[in-house]
Amino acid sequence: MIKITIVAGARPNFMKIAPIIHAIEASKIDGNPIDYRLVHTGQHYDKQMSGNFFAQLEIPEPDINLHAGGGSQAEQTAAIMVGFEKELLTNPTDLVLVVGDVTSTMACAITAQKLKTKVAHVEAGIRSGDWSMPEEINRLVTDSITNYFYTTSEIANQNLLKSGISEDRIIFVGNTMIDTLLKQRSRFIKPVVWDERGLVQSEYIVMTLHRPANVDEESNLRKLIETIVESSHDIPLIFPVHPRTAKIIQAIGVRAPNLILIDPLSYLEFNYLVSNAKAVITDSGGITEETTVLGIPCLTLRDNTERPETVSLGTNELIGTNPRAIPPALEKVFSGMWKKGTQIPLWDGNTSKRIVTHILTIKSVND
Missing domain, CATH: 3.40.50.2000 (Glycogen Phosphorylase B;)
Incomplete structure (x- = not known):
């Protein structure tokens, strides 16, 4: 044994x-x-x-x-x-x-x-x-x-x-995370925000930001969010936000009709949102793996990644932390020019x- x-x-x-x-x-x-x-x-x-x-x-x-x-x-x-x-x-x-x-x-x-x-x-x-x-x-x-x-x-x-x-x-x-994703895909749960906000497949963007480089500097966070809002074509931006980050956003006073801050979601609810989104904007590593397998465009607000296969083979692109990179990247999404990605071995x-x-x-x- x-x-x-x-x-x-x-x-x-x-x-x-x-x-x-x-x-x-x-x-x-x-x-x-x-x-x-x-x-x-x-x-x-x-x-x-x-x-x-x-x-x-x-x-x-x-x-x-x-x-x-x-x-x-x-x-x-x-x-x-x-x-x-x-x-x-x-x-x-x-x-x-x-x-x-x-x-x-x-x-x-x-x-x-x-x-x-x-x-x-x-x-x-x-x-x-x-x-x-x-x-x-x-x-x-x-x-x-x-x-x-x-x-x-x-x-x-x-x-x-x-x-x-x-x-x-x-x-x-x-990748064991993909084992879980594929096993649970049929069990994804529609979160409350879907009906509350009348969300429609491929007509909203999911956001997640948590890295200190992006959220701890108030002026930088304000500029990132404002630029995303300005480049969003007014479609809903669903942002499951950590309470600590929510306090910072509240303090800097960033508001927009299509910026929807919600509490963190369960795994099955969050991936329901991701799997039906037009795109995901994130600074996470794991989410880039899931978007690759789900075929969802992913814009990563980082200068490096420990998962480069999501860039070379998947749907992920590193666009850095400069807000000026966001508008052209989102324009590629809205014009249908974002790369499709391929199957990653194993x-x-x-x-x-x-x-x-x-x-x-x-x-x-x-x-």
């Missing part, structure tokens, strides 16, 4: 681990000797992560919540490591599986290795090259101490090879099966 401890620290992590849990459960039914324990570090408090959240993803609630959120990055890292060390000492495991690039990913990888427990990293090898992003530091540290690298793209494979990782430790599997809904198949070979080698 191979025992796996799966770590998640924030809401997007659960989207990535849900299909892995489904694949493990299916493998158990097939008679394979595999089991898991789900650890939520509690890195981010999210009022939407109720029992209904886990029910939507069709996964059980975590076996334990370490409640390690709050404080500075250093305080949070320390709290996660202390809590996770106790967890591993109480519940020894054969393999710790971490996902993505949040603080929990790095902290739990370090803790596991110091307890001589092997680490597998899902989404290994992705790089933005921007060390000002905490996530980039988390990726670099995690990948420097990982045993098994589950990658989303050939670009990630090359990043790891260039850093000296041997080819036999790099397992190109695809983003096919079967990534988690490939991961579990490989984990079973780890056990056989160890035996």
Whole structure:
């Protein structure tokens, strides 16, 4: 029996681990000797992560919540490591599986290795090259101490090879976030704002902004939003906004009849909006993956991306953080000239099966 401890620290992590849990459960039914324990570090408090959240993803609630959120990055890292060390000492495991690039990913990888427990990293090898992003530091540290690298793209494979990782430790599997997207697509939920605002397919734009570079400087945020409004052809701009960002927007007094600020949505509601939108304007990384698979034009307000395949093969374009780049980009959308994108290799809904198949070979080698 191979025992796996799966770590998640924030809401997007659960989207990535849900299909892995489904694949493990299916493998158990097939008679394979595999089991898991789900650890939520509690890195981010999210009022939407109720029992209904886990029910939507069709996964059980975590076996334990370490409640390690709050404080500075250093305080949070320390709290996660202390809590996770106790967890591993109480519940020894054969393999710790971490996902993505949040603080929990790095902290739990370090803790596991110091307890001589092997680490597998899902989404290994992705790089933005921007060390000002905490996530980039988390990726670099995690990948420097990982045993098994589950990658989303050939670009990630090359990043790891260039850093000296041997080819036999790099397992190109695809993207578990896309597993979840494809599995849940038929279950997307129409959010309340759809009927309240009389939304029509392909006649509105979805916005998400959360990176400090875009939202913390009030004059910059004002100019970004004003430029988007001015270039929107007056169609609705649906902006699910974090309470902190909402306060900044309120303080700077940006208002427009077609700028619709709403509370954050559940996964199934948000992707209903995205899948029916004319375009998405974002500074997120994960959303660029989903828009690529859904075939929705995506304008990313960043100068770099850790997911370049969404640009080279998908529907995403990096337009930078200068507001002057927004009008010509949106004009391409409205004129129907935005690129269509193509299928990204192994983003096919079967990534988690490939991961579990490989984990079973780890056990056989160890035996």
